[in-house]
Amino acid sequence: MPDIDIPARPTPASPARILARGVRGLMMPHRIAMALVALAGLVAMVLMMDWSWLPAYLPRLWAGLGMTLAMLGASVVFGFLIALPLGVAQVIGPRPLRWLALGFCTVIRGTPLLLQLWLIYFGLGSLFAQFPELRETWLWPYLRQAWPYGLFALTISFAAYQGEVMRGAFAGVPYGELEAARAFGMSRGKVFRRVWFPRALYRALPTLSGEIILQLKSTPLLATITVTDLYAVITRVRQATFLTYEPLLFLVAVYLCLSAVLIGVLRWMETRVPQHG
Amino acid sequence: MIKTLALSLTAAAALAGPAMAQTYNVGISAEPYPPFYAPDASGAWSGWEIDFMNAVCDRIGAECVVTPVAWEGIIPALNTGKIDMIIGSMGITPERAEQIAFSDKYYDTPTGVVALASTDVQPTPEGVTGAYLGAQSGSIQENYVAQYFAETAADVRIYQTLDEELQDLAAGRIDAVVGDTLAMQPFIDSEAGQACCEYRGAVENDPDVLGRGVGIGLRKDDTELLETVNAAIAEIRSDGTYEEISAPYFGDLDIYGE
Numbered sequence: 001m002p003d004i005d006i007p008a009r010p011t012p013a014s015p016a017r018i019l020a021r022g023v024r025g026l027m028m029p030h031r032i033a034m035a036l037v038a039l040a041g042l043v044a045m046v047l048m049m050d051w052s053w054l055p056a057y058l059p060r061l062w063a064g065l066g067m068t069l070a071m072l073g074a075s076v077v078f079g080f081l082i083a084l085p086l087g088v089a090q091v092i093g094p095r096p097l098r099w100l101a102l103g104f105c106t107v108i109r110g111t112p113l114l115l116q117l118w119l120i121y122f123g124l125g126s127l128f129a130q131f132p133e134l135r136e137t138w139l140w141p142y143l144r145q146a147w148p149y150g151l152f153a154l155t156i157s158f159a160a161y162q163g164e165v166m167r168g169a170f171a172g173v174p175y176g177e178l179e180a181a182r183a184f185g186m187s188r189g190k191v192f193r194r195v196w197f198p199r200a201l202y203r204a205l206p207t208l209s210g211e212i213i214l215q216l217k218s219t220p221l222l223a224t225i226t227v228t229d230l231y232a233v234i235t236r237v238r239q240a241t242f243l244t245y246e247p248l249l250f251l252v253a254v255y256l257c258l259s260a261v262l263i264g265v266l267r268w269m270e271t272r273v274p275q276h277g
Numbered sequence: 278m279i280k281t282l283a284l285s286l287t288a289a290a291a292l293a294g295p296a297m298a299q300t301y302n303v304g305i306s307a308e309p310y311p312p313f314y315a316p317d318a319s320g321a322w323s324g325w326e327i328d329f330m331n332a333v334c335d336r337i338g339a340e341c342v343v344t345p346v347a348w349e350g351i352i353p354a355l356n357t358g359k360i361d362m363i364i365g366s367m368g369i370t371p372e373r374a375e376q377i378a379f380s381d382k383y384y385d386t387p388t389g390v391v392a393l394a395s396t397d398v399q400p401t402p403e404g405v406t407g408a409y410l411g412a413q414s415g416s417i418q419e420n421y422v423a424q425y426f427a428e429t430a431a432d433v434r435i436y437q438t439l440d441e442e443l444q445d446l447a448a449g450r451i452d453a454v455v456g457d458t459l460a461m462q463p464f465i466d467s468e469a470g471q472a473c474c475e476y477r478g479a480v481e482n483d484p485d486v487l488g489r490g491v492g493i494g495l496r497k498d499d500t501e502l503l504e505t506v507n508a509a510i511a512e513i514r515s516d517g518t519y520e521e522i523s524a525p526y527f528g529d530l531d532i533y534g535e
Binding site: 122125126129135143144226238244 | 348352353372376414415419434435441444445447448449451
């Protein structure tokens with residue numbers, strides 16, 4: 001038998017070890033050179049550009065960042081919860097349910113998010129407004145705001161993309177494992193909880209982090225329906241100060257930092273999920 | 278070969294330059310602002326301000342090209358040379374005058390409040406207490422709302438276009454819109470506007486925020502152009518062209534202000 005190189009099973013790494021590995025990786029000569037160039041660019045930016053607007057706008061920028069993160073977090077959580085049944089329905093659902101789930105994913109994934117956002121805010125939103133009875137209820141203070149529509153649009157978008165990923169992940173779990181679990185006498189629910197779902201989740205995790213980063217970059221669209229997220233605040237800064245590059249570069253830096261933090265956290269989470277469970 | 282040809286053509290164009298009409302890129306907001314400027318189905322821009330621009334360009338003997346620019350970037354676009362003039366209903370405010378030069382004003386209309394008929398919103402800081410207000414992003418009205426109404430209003434929603442604001446007003450999702458009276462006039466007169474809303478009057482003027490009328494925006498170092506443009510505006514005012522341009526849009530109403 002030929003000697004096969006079996007890759008060692010990666011052990012769940014502690015954050016400290018991941019950090020140490022990252023620091024080692026950064027010590028390569030070409031990376032140091034690149035970091036120096038980036039640093040020089042940063043210093044030049046700070047010294048030569050006009051940042052005097054920053055302190056005055058800081059409270060509003062924080063509020064905008066909070067809105068961006070709240071929209072991202074809530075839409076990812078709700079979207080993921082919807083994505084699970086979407087994925088399962090497409091794999092083992094009865095035919096009508098399967099078609100329904102497939103149709104939902106296809107329509108949402110096949111149309112621009114901006115279009116959905118506008119249809120929901122200006123379409124659905126003004127439809128609600130036509131029922132005077134609705135204005136008397138406790139719902140109206142929410143329905144007249146813009147963020148619930150934004151959150152809804154972001155959520156169904158995330159659900160559709162992630163639903164497709166979960167479909168693949170559920171379908172990809174080897175049938176033998178499920179059969180074995182059944183042979184152990186586990187109920188269908190227990191098989192789902194203990195075998196099918198964890199195995200599918202692990203398969204889906206790398207794409208999940210990609211989807212979350214994409215979702216972060218979709219949030220500025222909310223500014224077009226009057227939600228005051230980070231991007232909307234920066235637009236306000238641009239109008240008030242007549243500056244172009246400084247506010248936009250600031251925005252680039254913030255989104256890059258957010259992405260980096262998200263990638264780090266999700267990578268760490270990936271190492272925590274048991275693979276052979 | 279092609280390169281040489283292109284070079285000689287450029288040289289010829291440069292030589293012929295002074296003899297040919299100067300071409301100016303005239304910036305307007307990419308967001309439609311009827312009746313002052315709006316694109317038709319084919320994308321050609323028309324409106325009162327486009328007619329006014331043509332009258333000005335005729336008089337200064339220049340070829341003018343309408344160049345839509347995103348409103349929030351229109352002053353940087355002027356200062357970096359992407360456009361040469363702004364003829365886009367830009368109010369002359371002290372803040373803007375620090376960045377660019379303005380011609381004499383060519384129209385001046387009050388800022389007013391259109392509110393849902395079912396509310397008792399009035400155009401005063403006390404009058405908007407607890408109300409949801411709408412204003413257009415980057416407009417003098419947005420600044421006015423931020424300075425005078427933001428404290429008492431329940432919320433201020435910022436829209437990209439006046440159309441979207443008025444749509445949300447008609448839907449009842451905001452209580453009032455603070456905008457240019459003239460720009461809101463078509464909505465107030467429309468069936469949808471009559472059904473839902475009322476004009477509640479002009480806000481108290483503050484020239485430091487609302488500006489001193491609308492002028493043509495120019496780069497500060499284009500002093501020669503500023504002079505010719507001012508002369509052209511004076512001519513348009515005095516020789517009856519102004520009324521001629523205005524009649525199809527506003528009838529007898531004089532939008533020049535006092």
